[in-house]
Amino acid sequence: MHAVEQVFREHRTRMLAALVRVLGGDMELAEDSLQDACTQALRSWTVVPDDPMAWLLTVARNKAIDRIRRARRSLSVEEVPVPAFFSSDDALLRAGDDRLSLIFTCCHPALSLEARVALTLQAVAGLTAFQIARAFLVPESTMAQRLVRAKRKIRDARITFTVPSDHQLPSRLSSVLAVVYLAYTQSYVASDRSLAAEAIRLGKLIASLMPDEPEALGLVALMVLQESRSSARRTPSGDLVLLEDQDRSLWDQAAITEGTSLLDLALSRRSPGPYQLQAAIAAVHSQAKSFSDTDWDQIVALYTELAVRTPSPVISLNLAVAVAMTSGPAEGLRLMDTITGLDKFHLMHSARADLLRRLDRFDEARTAYARALELATEDADRRFLRYRLNSLP
């Protein structure tokens, strides 16, 4: 690997973040000039400079000045000011770690959720527009446009490149964590394990930059534990395998160990939150030798706590499924039938169908599976539901 590529891979996010800061929040300009600097390094590095990162940053800054001057000459209106920060020559080299500012800027609530995810994957994780487009199942041109629009909004509406102040931090951090988790869950929709790896890497970066936030650690634990089951979740032909039917010998024990110890570390801070609770649920499943062997009382307790903190019909559904394991399918069904707002959610109907099947109410189970089948859009889900429907007596 060429030395430039090595430095770029290792320090790209850091260099980009430092440049965005000195360029007053202009992400496009920062990316372009970092690219320029790398191109020049590829041509001119016969020996690697003592501080390659400082070399690249200095050249990138000069390239940015060139670009601003060129843009000024081509405009009749003086729309592009040469920013004052260039006067302090060593501001860039005193750069600390600006990656957190970059992350919070990419996840600013004034950007749409889809723009936040795309921008974070590009600017922080270093994915290309093509890779992000493939993961979100949209044309590359649509994704490229989305990214450009978001960067221009940051520049033109002046979203300040900074870590939010203390009173805003909790809500802004949850926006950041939601972006990372959305990227992770999208990896299942797109069957893209490399996206999952990027999301986990992102989560780890955030957790290491914010060591006082156990929810960041909790999110990493959750993703690592879910990922430990990824080879058991699908058959080789891509069919979905439910937790209860998974071959547990395919679970990645090293990942389970890692996820569990990350969760323990998070819980030791004694400030539990939704991600830590979900990770704890995943950890209980990971420790069970079989589905029936699972500590369902613990699962019920965790879902009950989660439903108190972040009430949602999907959490109530999960709670009802767990209650069906501790108190029987009739009690689970009773709880499930009190949930509103999930009529259009195929998993609600398939979960209901499953309880009806266990209660030997096969006609009702058939109707519920058929309804789930109508609502499911993913091929793997539909194959699974059809199989279940056909297995009824």
Added chain:
Amino acid sequence: MRYMLLIYGCHREELPDAYNEVNKYVKELMARGVFLGADPLHLPDTATTVQVRSDEVLITDGPYAETHEALGGYFMVDCADLDAAIELASLCPLAKLGTVEIRPVLEAQFG
């Protein structure tokens, strides 16, 4: 940096004490040193549209946009960044009824 806060989606009549509420808000903006200007607009049924096509001036009564979709007025503020503008917009009494759209001003030098 200048931002225009555009007020949409509320009848002035829906805010019982509109004048005093808005006046209090303007005083707050002044006290913070961010206030540049503000004006309420007459209802959209007073609107007139002008277009010039092939050197001909076309004048139309209207458009009679639904009051709830029409621009009702604006505030112009000068503050540090979008986060500051969002905070100012969230203090606006009209944000409780309608919608405040924050638009950054494109600084251009004319003349």
